Amino acid sequence: MSEKDTLIVGIETSCDETAVAVVKNGREILSNVVSSQIESHKRFGGVVPEIASRHHVEQVTVIIEAAMTEADVTFAEVDAIAVTEGPGLVGALLVGVNAAKALAFAVDKPLIGVHHIAGHIYANHIVEELTFPLLTLVVSGGHTELVYMEEHGSYEVIGETRDDAVGEAYDKVARTIGLPYPGGPHIDRLAAEGEPVITFPRSWLEPGSYDFSFSGLKSSVINTLHNAKQRGESWTNEQIAASFQASVIEVLVGKTMGAAKEKQVKRVLLAGGVAANKGLRAALTKACEAEGLRLTIPPLKLCTDNAAMIAAAGTVKWKQGRFADDRLNGHSGLELN
Amino acid sequence: MNILAIDTSTYVMGVAILRDGIPAGEMRTHLKKNHSIRLMPAIRALFEEVDMKPAELDRIVVSEGPGSYTGVRIGVTTAKTMAWALNRPVIGVSSMEMLAQNGRYFNGVISPFYDARRGQVFTGLYRSMSNGIIRESEDRITLHDGWLKALKEQGEPVLCVSPDMEKHKELIQQELGDLAIIGTEIDALPSPLELARIGMRKDVVTTAHEFSPNYLRLAEAEAKWLEKIKDEKKR
Numbered sequence: 152m153s154e155k156d157t158l159i160v161g162i163e164t165s166c167d168e169t170a171v172a173v174v175k176n177g178r179e180i181l182s183n184v185v186s187s188q189i190e191s192h193k194r195f196g197g198v199v200p201e202i203a204s205r206h207h208v209e210q211v212t213v214i215i216e217a218a219m220t221e222a223d224v225t226f227a228e229v230d231a232i233a234v235t236e237g238p239g240l241v242g243a244l245l246v247g248v249n250a251a252k253a254l255a256f257a258v259d260k261p262l263i264g265v266h267h268i269a270g271h272i273y274a275n276h277i278v279e280e281l282t283f284p285l286l287t288l289v290v291s292g293g294h295t296e297l298v299y300m301e302e303h304g305s306y307e308v309i310g311e312t313r314d315d316a317v318g319e320a321y322d323k324v325a326r327t328i329g330l331p332y333p334g335g336p337h338i339d340r341l342a343a344e345g346e347p348v349i350t351f352p353r354s355w356l357e358p359g360s361y362d363f364s365f366s367g368l369k370s371s372v373i374n375t376l377h378n379a380k381q382r383g384e385s386w387t388n389e390q391i392a393a394s395f396q397a398s399v400i401e402v403l404v405g406k407t408m409g410a411a412k413e414k415q416v417k418r419v420l421l422a423g424g425v426a427a428n429k430g431l432r433a434a435l436t437k438a439c440e441a442e443g444l445r446l447t448i449p450p451l452k453l454c455t456d457n458a459a460m461i462a463a464a465g466t467v468k469w470k471q472g473r474f475a476d477d478r479l480n481g482h483s484g485l486e487l488n
Numbered sequence: 489m490n491i492l493a494i495d496t497s498t499y500v501m502g503v504a505i506l507r508d509g510i511p512a513g514e515m516r517t518h519l520k521k522n523h524s525i526r527l528m529p530a531i532r533a534l535f536e537e538v539d540m541k542p543a544e545l546d547r548i549v550v551s552e553g554p555g556s557y558t559g560v561r562i563g564v565t566t567a568k569t570m571a572w573a574l575n576r577p578v579i580g581v582s583s584m585e586m587l588a589q590n591g592r593y594f595n596g597v598i599s600p601f602y603d604a605r606r607g608q609v610f611t612g613l614y615r616s617m618s619n620g621i622i623r624e625s626e627d628r629i630t631l632h633d634g635w636l637k638a639l640k641e642q643g644e645p646v647l648c649v650s651p652d653m654e655k656h657k658e659l660i661q662q663e664l665g666d667l668a669i670i671g672t673e674i675d676a677l678p679s680p681l682e683l684a685r686i687g688m689r690k691d692v693v694t695t696a697h698e699f700s701p702n703y704l705r706l707a708e709a710e711a712k713w714l715e716k717i718k719d720e721k722k723r
């Protein structure tokens with residue numbers, strides 16, 4: 152390794168994945184280990200915070216070791232330990248934060264606190280170097296946001312959901328039509344096989360707003376199915392999935408394009424777990440092509456929660472000298488700024 | 489033997505260092521403040537005060553529970569991660585065993601406890617012998633009134649020690665009457681130096697990877713899920 156290389160260890164425990172990664176120069180993944188607890192939470196139909204926290208404690212050193220071994224580096228070569236400080240499940244965050252602090256103290260390295268959404272955005276930096284100004288559509292089980300960036304490490308949230316996150320809406324609709332948790336991938340698969348024959352509402356909110364709202368759409372799906380049943384009509388799950396997804400995607404893509412135009416960006420990023428959705432990928436790709444915007448979408452492994460993205464975002468803070476101290480804490484509702 | 493001991497199993501935060509098996513320093517607060525924010529600064533400050541480096545440690549001892557789930561997790565996560573990073577053993581000690589040390593010269597049984605809500609306590613039964621405090625009955629979570637009734641039947645004086653005494657004092661005096669001995673508020677607080685002392689004598693039984701808290705209770709969702717499975721099997 153050359154003298155100027157930066158080696159950052161990332162730790163992420165904000166929800167139900169215990170993840171640790173080692174990233175070189177903010178872009179090159181040396182290791183990216185993710186231990187998912189999803190099999191444990193499936194029986195409850197969603198993530199149970201206390202159980203997530205328990206799993207994180209059991210897994211955390213195992214995963215740190217796996218990431219260090221796979222990267223084949225020692226702590227002597229590492230520049231800093233970066234960790235997700237929020238937002239997320241507070242009990243889950245606490246495990247990662249306290250492990251990171253203990254590790255930083257034991258091996259005498261600086262500590263960096265990273266915002267989870269900054270991490271999702273920087274997953275794109277691993278794929279293709281970021282250029283500014285840019286706009287990111289962040290879509291996941293916990294988030295739906297449009298984030299504008301003028302330079303590295305600077306974030307302006309220009310729109311966010313007022314109720315459910317898009318991933319939450321997917322899971323709820325999936326449950327309504329009897330699909331297992333997590334429902335997002337099932338809806339996406341079914342939607343590809345059906346036609347959007349039902350017109351569900353598009354929630355544009357007031358003109359000029361880049362905020363989102365999905366709770367009305369979710370209720371509309373439930374009511375429509377209920378009424379159809381009473382009238383003895385029925386739609387296939389494929390048709391329902393396709394119609395629901397068409398409404399979601401039209402709004403997500405429409406608002407992204409509107410914001411891109413207003414902010415005059417040349418670059419759009421897609422980030423978060425729902426970025427794995429094929430329907431959304433296709434629609435956003437088409438819209439960006441039509442407008443001449445450069446679009447980056449990370450591969451699946453970097454869309455879902457992982458620690459390489461935390462190390463990548465942490466590298467920016469390392470370069471800017473923005474370190475945390477021993478008082479670093481987990482914050483469930485941390486603001487992005 | 490150089491030891492770091494950490495206790496965050498209740499609102500009491502305790503950190504202690506033994507050098508060559510002798511107490512070098514401790515930091516203990518009895519404040520209802522956030523362990524996650526305050527534990528690592530306390531550890532670093534104590535290392536500086538006693539002029540020691542983490543690499544000089546021989547082992548790390550931590551109260552493994554029972555106690556506050558979040559509190560125990562903060563202590564255990566910190567202890568096991570440091571232990572793994574330094575390649576040293578981590579030793580878990582029951583928080584009840586730690587607290588029972590406060591009755592070292594008591595002639596009778598010792599019932600340390602933490603409040604566990606809804607009339608329940610985390611507790612256990614200990615006795616002071618010439619070779620130290622021994623455990624007479626397993627740590628458990630139980631309804632406090634039933635536990636006290638059983639203790640009364642034994643007919644021996646009981647030393648009750650707990651940082652949560654205020655909430656339980658009346659019940660203890662009512663159930664145990666003259667058999668109840670209640671220590672001062674200082675005796676009621678777990679000591680990290682005692683924790684270090686117990687941990688120094690214990691054998692290493694797990695690796696840092698395998699080490700996790702002893703909650704003594706399933707997560708609520710898991711308990712309910714097991715009930716549901718049991719009901720379904722009956723049908």
Ligand SMILES: [Zn+2]
Nearest residue numbers: 267291424456
């Ligand atoms: Zn995420």
